[in-house]
Amino acid sequence: MRALINGEEGELIGVSDRGLNYGDGCFTTIAVRERELQLWPRHWQRLQQTCARLKIPLVDEHTLLAEAKLLIEHHDSVSAVIKILISRGEGGRGYAPPMPSNSNRVVSISHVPSHYGAWQKQGIRIAQASFRLAIQPEFAGLKTLNRLEQVMLKQELQDLRAVMEPKPDDLIVSDADDYICETTMGNIFWRHNGQWHTPDLTNAGIEGVVRAELLAQNPQVRIGRYRLESLLQADEIFVCNALLGLVPVSNIKGIELSVRTYSKHWQTLL
Known part of the structure; x- marks a missing residue:
């Protein structure tokens, strides 16, 4: 570096x-x-x-x-x-x-990072984090240098990878009220019955630049407060950040997901 x-x-x-x-x-x-x-x-x-x-x-x-x-x-x-x-x-x-x-x-x-290419092609497996984000509207959305919560989440992911098979690549992160915010490495979008969704980040979470770009070009995406049950009903899911772009989720808590219709349309927006 x-x-x-x-x-x-x-x-x-x-x-x-x-x-x-x-x-x-x-x-x-x-x-x-x-x-x-x-x-x-x-x-x-x-x-x-x-x-x-x-x-x-x-x-x-x-x-x-x-x-x-x-x-x-x-x-x-x-x-x-x-x-x-x-x-x-x-x-x-x-x-x-x-x-x-x-x-x-x-x-x-x-x-x-060398593994990003494989993730983009094969998708990632995600589990659920037990660690919760604090609710702090004044700092919600901001990428400040205070990243201790994310450090603890990555430590939890490492611990789970040591005992779980197959090993998760990422974790779903919720706030203290159990509303989904993001994953440990990016924002999350999912489709259910033809409608795309992404979490409201008013109280916690980071507003990523890829998320902002996608929402600006796709105003039909529904932003809301969702619990894990909503995500488990998804037909397809992807995680996004500035380095990865869009990465499909192939498995969420043991549920296999194979449909990835978003890729051709959404990737071209970036």
């Missing part, structure tokens, strides 16, 4: 950085294909909205694009992953932020 920290190549950031100490910041992860950033306007909108909500200064779009493109130009593959991380910077007393704040930014590049 290579990284630019405030425009300079490096690997170290100050121990008093508020992103490290308090998770005080946000990030977005971008797919690179044929050396081009995918869905950049959505990612830039995400950074703007999250920094505005957190009241963190954000560098201009031109600077971020220039730094990302510099890393892409010197990368050893035409496909890659660009991550842009913004923290509030250093300073302040305890939790109280410094006034004014001088944000830090880290733009890094890495390789695409």
Whole structure:
């Protein structure tokens, strides 16, 4: 992995950085294909909205694009992953932020995980997580640096993979009221009796850029508060995120799903 920290190549950031100490910041992860950033306007909108909500200064779009493109130009593959991380910077007393704040930014590049291609072709198996997301409408939808819930969910997935056969690839995640939010790696859509559905993320969950793009181009998708029972009635399901695109679910809690009519239509939208 290579990284630019405030425009300079490096690997170290100050121990008093508020992103490290308090998770005080946000990030977005971008797919690179044929050396081009995918869905950049959505990612830039995400950074703007999250920094505005957190009241963190954000560098201009031109600077971020220039730094990302510099890393892409010197990368050893035409496909890659660009991550842009913004923290509030250093300073302040305890939790109280410094006034004014001088944000830090880290733009890094890495390789695409090797198993993604197989998942896109074969589909994934999903089980149910016991860990629940806290209900916090003020931060719902935002991709902040506070990702301890997701760490615990991934740990639960690892534990289940050690004892379950066949091993699950992902977990369905609900909030504290048992309403479905997402999976451990992305947003979730499903079709039942010809109608597509996806969870309302007003109270918890992350509003992914692929989800936003699909909903903008498919206003007929029904957004609602659903429990697991609704998902188990689905005729087909897919999970989506910025790196994977759309990945079909082949099995949910032991129920085999073979219909994947979405792929040709929905994938072309991305």
